[in-house]
Amino acid sequence: MTSTHTSHCTIVPPYMLEALALGDEQAVATHARAALRHDEQLRASRRTPTAQETVRSAPHRETTAGAADTGPRRTIYDAKGTQTTPGTQVRAEGGAPTGDPAVNEAYDGLGATWELWSTAYSRDSLDGKGMPLLASVHYGRNYDNAFWDGSQMVFGDGDGVIFERFTKSLDVIGHELAHGVTEHTAGLLYQGQSGALNESVSDVFGVLVKQKALGQTAAEADWLVGADLLNPSVKGRALRDMRNPGTAYDDPRLGKDPQPADMAHHVDTQDDNGGVHINSGIPNRAFVLAADAIGGNAWEGAGAIWYAVLSGDAIKADCDFATFAGLTVAAAGSVHGDGSAQQAAVRSAWEQVGVLTVGGSSQGGSTGGSAGGTAPGQGGGVPTPASQVLLRRTGGFAGLVRERRMVLGELPERDARDWQHLLAAPTLQRIAASTERTHPDAFTYSVVCDEAGCDVTLQEPHLPEAIHSLFERALTQD
Structure with missing residues (x-):
C-alpha cells in the first residue's frame, strides 16, 4: 500500500511551542512564534521545488525482496540561516566529516536510520526502493524545530534557551524519517486514532534507531524521545516518555506533558486532528510493555512484529487502536506461533x-476526533x-490550541x-467542501460567524x- 499525499511533520509538539510563545521570556517567545509561523507556512503545501527536483533527479534503486542493498545515499545541505531548502551542498555520501557538528550529526543520523531499516527489516530506504536521504541544517535563525517535508529532513539550530540544535537527537531524526516509511506502507490517516x-x-522506530545504534536492549533503553x-x-x-506517558516534562514555560498512558484517560477532542499527538502515548506505552516482556533487542522482538503489521496487507489507512492491537497479536502468532x-x-x-x-475483546472504540469538524455553513450573510x-x-x-474572538470593526482597517x-x-465553504483528507502535522482552522452564517473547518x-x-x-x- 502506498500513500501519495505530502506530509510535513515536526518533532517539537505545537503545544510546546505555543506555551513558549505565550511565556514571559521575550527572546524565547519570539523564537517560538517564529518557528510556529515558519511551520505553518511550510505545511501549507510549500514543498520547495529545489528539494523535489533533487529527489526526482536521483533515480531510485530497483531491488527485489531480500536483495542486497548498496548503502544509503545521503546528501547534507547548509541553509545558512535562510528558510530556503535545500541550500548549499556541504557533504555527500562517502564524503569526509566537516568541521560543523550539525552537518556530521545529520549525516550520521540519516545513516543510522537507513541502517535500522535495512538490516532489521530488509527495507531499502524509506520507500523500499533506495530513496535518497537528504537533509538541510542551519535552517532559519534560532529555529525551534525539525521536520520532514515529504522529500527531505530540515533541522533548526534551536534557540539555545529551551531547545538545543535539533541534529543532536538521533531518535528525532529517526522519528521524522519514519513518517516517510508510513506514507509508503500503511498510509495511516492523520486523524483520530x-x-x-x-x-x-514514528516514535517507536525513532527510538529503535537510537537503541540499535547504542546497542541497547529493551531493558537498558530509556524510551525517551528528544532527550x-x-x-x-x-x-x-x-519531549515524550514512551514508558511513562505524561511524565516527560513539567515546566512553567512548556506546561505539563499531556499524554495519557491508557484508554481510561483517552482524550476525546476535535482539536489536533482528534488528539493525534496526545493519544499516541497509549500505543507508545503498549509497545514498551510488549518489548520489555519479549526481552532482548526491541527492534528484533516487538519492532519486527510492529513492522510486519505496518507493511502488511491487512492494515487499512483508517485503522484504530483496537484493530491495530488485534493485528499485532495475530502477527506475533504468525511469527512465533499461536499461544x-x-x-x-x-x-x-x-x-x-x-x-x-482480558479475553481479547476490544475497548478501542472508534477512530474518534475527526479533523473534519463541523459541517460547513452556507454563508451568504x-x-x-x-x-x-x-x-x-x-x-x-x-496539538496546542490557539483561538481569538474578535469584532471586525476593531481590527486594522485592511x-x-x-x-x-x-x-x-x-x-470558505468551497474550500471546506473540497477538503478530502488531513495532512500530518498541518494545522486546522475553524471559523464561526453567526451574522454571516459561517461555521467551517479548513x-x-x-x-x-x-x-x-x-x-x-x-x-x-x-
Missing part, C-alpha cells in the same frame, strides 16, 4: 493500556463592523475589510496564501 498510531509508529533537545534549564527529561510467549506478551501489553480486555468572529487553530505536532469580503463570499494545506496570512495575522495580533 489512526493519526495517533501514525505518530506512535537531547532540551536545554538544562528546562524542567523535564524529554507463544511473544504473542501473550503483545496481547498483555494492549490489555494493560486498556485497548484490549452580510457581516458588519459589529460582527463577531471566532477563529480557532488546532493541530500541529504538539484586515477588517478582507474579513468582511471573505465572510460574505462562499469561498485544513491548512488547502488554504490560499492570502487567507492563510489573514488568519495568522488575526491570531498573532494583540
Whole structure:
C-alpha cells in the first residue's frame, strides 16, 4: 500500500511551542512564534521545488525482496540561516566529516536510520526502493524545530534557551524519517486514532534507531524521545516518555506533558486532528510493555512484529487502536506461533493500556476526533463592523490550541475589510467542501460567524496564501 499525499511533520509538539510563545521570556517567545509561523507556512503545501527536483533527479534503486542493498545515499545541505531548502551542498555520501557538528550529526543520523531499516527489516530506504536521504541544517535563525517535508529532513539550530540544535537527537531524526516509511506502507490517516498510531509508529522506530545504534536492549533503553533537545534549564527529561506517558516534562514555560498512558484517560477532542499527538502515548506505552516482556533487542522482538503489521496487507489507512492491537497479536502468532510467549506478551501489553480486555475483546472504540469538524455553513450573510468572529487553530505536532474572538470593526482597517469580503463570499465553504483528507502535522482552522452564517473547518494545506496570512495575522495580533 502506498500513500501519495505530502506530509510535513515536526518533532517539537505545537503545544510546546505555543506555551513558549505565550511565556514571559521575550527572546524565547519570539523564537517560538517564529518557528510556529515558519511551520505553518511550510505545511501549507510549500514543498520547495529545489528539494523535489533533487529527489526526482536521483533515480531510485530497483531491488527485489531480500536483495542486497548498496548503502544509503545521503546528501547534507547548509541553509545558512535562510528558510530556503535545500541550500548549499556541504557533504555527500562517502564524503569526509566537516568541521560543523550539525552537518556530521545529520549525516550520521540519516545513516543510522537507513541502517535500522535495512538490516532489521530488509527495507531499502524509506520507500523500499533506495530513496535518497537528504537533509538541510542551519535552517532559519534560532529555529525551534525539525521536520520532514515529504522529500527531505530540515533541522533548526534551536534557540539555545529551551531547545538545543535539533541534529543532536538521533531518535528525532529517526522519528521524522519514519513518517516517510508510513506514507509508503500503511498510509495511516492523520486523524483520530489512526493519526495517533501514525505518530506512535514514528516514535517507536525513532527510538529503535537510537537503541540499535547504542546497542541497547529493551531493558537498558530509556524510551525517551528528544532527550537531547532540551536545554538544562528546562524542567523535564524529554519531549515524550514512551514508558511513562505524561511524565516527560513539567515546566512553567512548556506546561505539563499531556499524554495519557491508557484508554481510561483517552482524550476525546476535535482539536489536533482528534488528539493525534496526545493519544499516541497509549500505543507508545503498549509497545514498551510488549518489548520489555519479549526481552532482548526491541527492534528484533516487538519492532519486527510492529513492522510486519505496518507493511502488511491487512492494515487499512483508517485503522484504530483496537484493530491495530488485534493485528499485532495475530502477527506475533504468525511469527512465533499461536499461544507463544511473544504473542501473550503483545496481547498483555494492549490489555494493560486498556485497548484490549482480558479475553481479547476490544475497548478501542472508534477512530474518534475527526479533523473534519463541523459541517460547513452556507454563508451568504452580510457581516458588519459589529460582527463577531471566532477563529480557532488546532493541530500541529504538539496539538496546542490557539483561538481569538474578535469584532471586525476593531481590527486594522485592511484586515477588517478582507474579513468582511471573505465572510460574505462562499469561498470558505468551497474550500471546506473540497477538503478530502488531513495532512500530518498541518494545522486546522475553524471559523464561526453567526451574522454571516459561517461555521467551517479548513485544513491548512488547502488554504490560499492570502487567507492563510489573514488568519495568522488575526491570531498573532494583540
